[in-house]
Amino acid sequence: MSAEPRIGVYVCHCGTNIAGFVDVTKVVEYAKALPYVVVARDYRYMCSDPGQRLIKEDIKTYSLNRIVIAACSPRLHEPTFRKVAEEAGLNPYLVEMANIREQDSWVHMDNPSEATEKAKDLVRMAVARAALLEPLEKVVVPVKKAALVIGGGIAGISAALDLAEAGYPVYLVEEKPSIGGHMAQLDKTFPTMDCSACILTPKMVEVSRHPNIKLKTYSEVVGVEGTVGSFKVKVLMKPRFVIEDKCTACGECAQACPVEVPNEFDMGLSWRKAIYIPFPQAVPNAYVLDLENCLGITPEACLKCKEVCEADAIDYDMQPKIEEIEVGTIIVATGYDTYNPVIDPEYGYGRYPNVLTSLEVERLLNAAGPTGGKLVRPSDGRPPKRIVYVQCVGSRNKNRNPYCSRVCCMYAVKQARQIKEKYPDAQVTIFYIDLRAFGKGYEEFYEAAQREYGVSFVRGRVSKIVEDPETHNLVVRAEDTLLGTPVEVEADMVVLSVGIAPSEGTRKIADILGLSKSPDGFLMEAHAKLRPVDTMIDGVFLCGTAQGPKDIPDSVA
Incomplete structure (x- = not known):
């Protein structure tokens, strides 16, 4: 552009997000004295319709050929103000933004005078840059439609x-x-x-x-x-070492495989072979060879799966x-991953066989799970009569994860209901901090567990779980925060409602x-x-x- 820059500066209050800590009047007066600045104004919400009209009118009235917006992050409203400039007949790329919210007022709330001086500096730099801007034209490029x-x-x-x-x-x-x-x-x-x-x-x-x-x-x-x-x-x-298109999922290879390792899908509560399908409904429905647990294919030390595969789907040479x-x-x-409670020694997970995570219990309750849907104690294979749930394991804890995992309350209620349906005489107790039933129908679901199924809810954080080494029965120690008294509950099984982690x-x-x-x-x-x-x-x-x-x-x- 050959014409001399004519710049308009517009300082946004952003309610009190900016104006509560930055003296916008002083910033406007400072901007008026900067080179090439023809007009400078402030407004409570510059991104609002009245604020946008103000800018459009000034562009026409003062023949502005560049504008500076001192407001929030350009990632938020730069497209808004570029559109304003375009509607007023100004090239949208002759707009410069000074971020005086995220980069100034929000980080200097404790020192308004410094925030004001920094805002002046940010505006001064934006004006200097705006004077050097050149109009750009949009270029249409082909887009891969996938x-x-x-x-x-x-x-x-x-x-x-x-x-x-x-x-x-x-x-x-x-x-x-x-x-x-x-x-x-x-x-x-x-x-x-x-x-x-x-x-x-x-x-x-x-x-x-x-x-x-x-x-x-x-x-x-x-x-x-x-x-x-x-x-x-x-x-x-x-490499799967199994050709998907050839595999018929007949299962002969798994039957022939001599290796058994804990099944990850069942949370280690069952066994799988080194060649396996993750679960019956898997997609693709083809086997995969777990090379880490295979007896060896280089040099070939077993070959049993390949020998029995009539479809010739085993390919040890896959790379x-x-x-x-x-x-x-x-x-x-x-x-997501589920939180690993091993790092919380007070719960005894990993040391006490009858302390399980909620996902492990989910697999036990599943008809396609390792026990065919029967809830049994790992220590002796018998159904537990007294089950205690511990909520917020790995969640709402400043030493672990401070956030709420959102699903734990409701899946504990769900599992408690399933247990009561299968074992009506079982006693199910849930220790909670706060019951968060936020979704549609969740509150009613929670109330029904109390009223219709007799699930007990105790408000309190569990401090420790101890085990009788002979019977493997458990004692849950906690504080009832509603009564302000310590409580102890005997249990045959304890379920840790583990949270969600990245x-x-x-x-x-x-x-x-x-x-x-x-x-x-x-x-x-x-x-x-x-x-x-x-x-x-x-x-x-x-x-x-x-x-x-x-x-x-x-x-x-």
Whole structure:
């Protein structure tokens, strides 16, 4: 631009977010004296319609050819003010923003005078930069009309199906041998007590059959380059040592395999072979060879699975390979891990056989679980008559995770109800800090557990669990915070309601994509209210519990 800069400066109060700590009047007066500044004003909410009209009118009245907005982060409202400039006939790229909220007022609340001086400096720098701005024109670039969904739990499955149904090609990458995530381990879902597998399995099958979805299990994203509309993604495909298209899932290989190791899907409560299908409804429904536990294929030391495979699906020569794909957008649905209570010695988990986590009990209650749905004590295989639940294990604890995991209260109530349905004479006691029944129908579900099923609720944090080494019975020590008295409850089994923690996959993908994380370790959204599923990287979105603790409805919403 050859014309001399004519700059307008607009200082936003942002209610009291800025004006409560920065003297905006002084900043405006300071701005009026800066080079090339023709007009300077302040307004309570510059992003509001009246604030926007004020800017438009000044652009026309004072023939402004550049504007400076001193307000919040440009990541929040820069598009708003660029549109204002464009509507007033000014090139939208002749707008400069000075962040005097996140970078000033919010970090200098304890020193308003310093905040005001810093605001002046930020405005001065923005004005100097604005004087050098040149008009730019938008360029239309081709966009790759395909999406990558990272994570094959219920959130990733739902996202992939929604996109595929809209006509977009989708790559669904899952690090485990099967999609399904944690929901595949559940027996029932609260508050409707629907069969979890009955909801999930049809969606898993639909993913495998949908013409717009390319499913890549046992694979990991290891590199991403590019930008929105044109991401180049490297996917590491780990060798299954079983050819999926040939495998008939007959099970002969597993029967022949001499190796047994704890079954991760059943939380170590059952055994699987070195060659296995993760669970009966797995997708893809093909076996995978666990090389770490195999007797050895280099040099070949067993060969029993290959010898009995009539489909000739075993391939010991499979190697890891990298596949590069191009997509226009990425959805991160890397799920969660459950909190490991081993680090809390007061609960005795890992030392006392009858202290279990809630996910372990979930597998015991599942008809497809290691005991066929029977709740039994690991120590002697007998059904427990007295069961105690300990809430907020790994959650709402400043020494562990300070946040609420949101699902623990309701899944404890759900499991308590299941136990009472199977064993009406069982005594179920739940020690809680606060019962958080936040969802639709949750409060009624909780009340029904008390009224109709006779589940006992005691408000108090458990301090210690001790065991009788001969009987393996347990004593739970706690304080009843309503009565202000210590209590002891004898139990045959104690269930630790473990919280939700960021998954290892979430940590990895945050590093690969350069995503911001909140202090709790979950992935951070661009703005909690205005962009709740966007990340700070254009074209990358969040889904499910990669963002934080959520129940199933919120994960798929």
